[in-house]
């Protein structure tokens with residue numbers, strides 16, 4: 001696979017295989033909301049729509065969610081993730097918030113998305129709940 005020897009798209013100084021790749025393949029679970037958030041950014045970059053769907057909180061899985069996510073992943077070229085802040089979302093928390101800026105290119109233009117995402121535990125695992133875009 002193309003990303004095996006590359007740095008992980010999430011911006012950590014790790015190879016994909018030892019970073020978000022572990023979560024995408026199901027070998028590990030996100031310990032924190034921030035880790036899940038990073039892995040979802042990487043999943044968008046790699047167009048892993050099933051992973052994005054599975055890590056969306058069941059209450060937020062609309063019937064067209066996969067189509068929406070696939071369309072978004074297709075349109076954008078994800079360039080860089082900056083995590084600005086994380087509140088709660090640790091091993092013993094049930095909820096968490098992560099503020100980030102995603103840098104991407106769309107139709108030849110450089111863009112940024114500034115979002116505060118909310119995460120909740122479901123069945124013991126972190127899931128994306130919703131987000132406020134700035």
Ligand SMILES: [Zn+2]
Pocket residue numbers: 008009010011012016019020021038039042
């Ligand atoms: Zn990663």
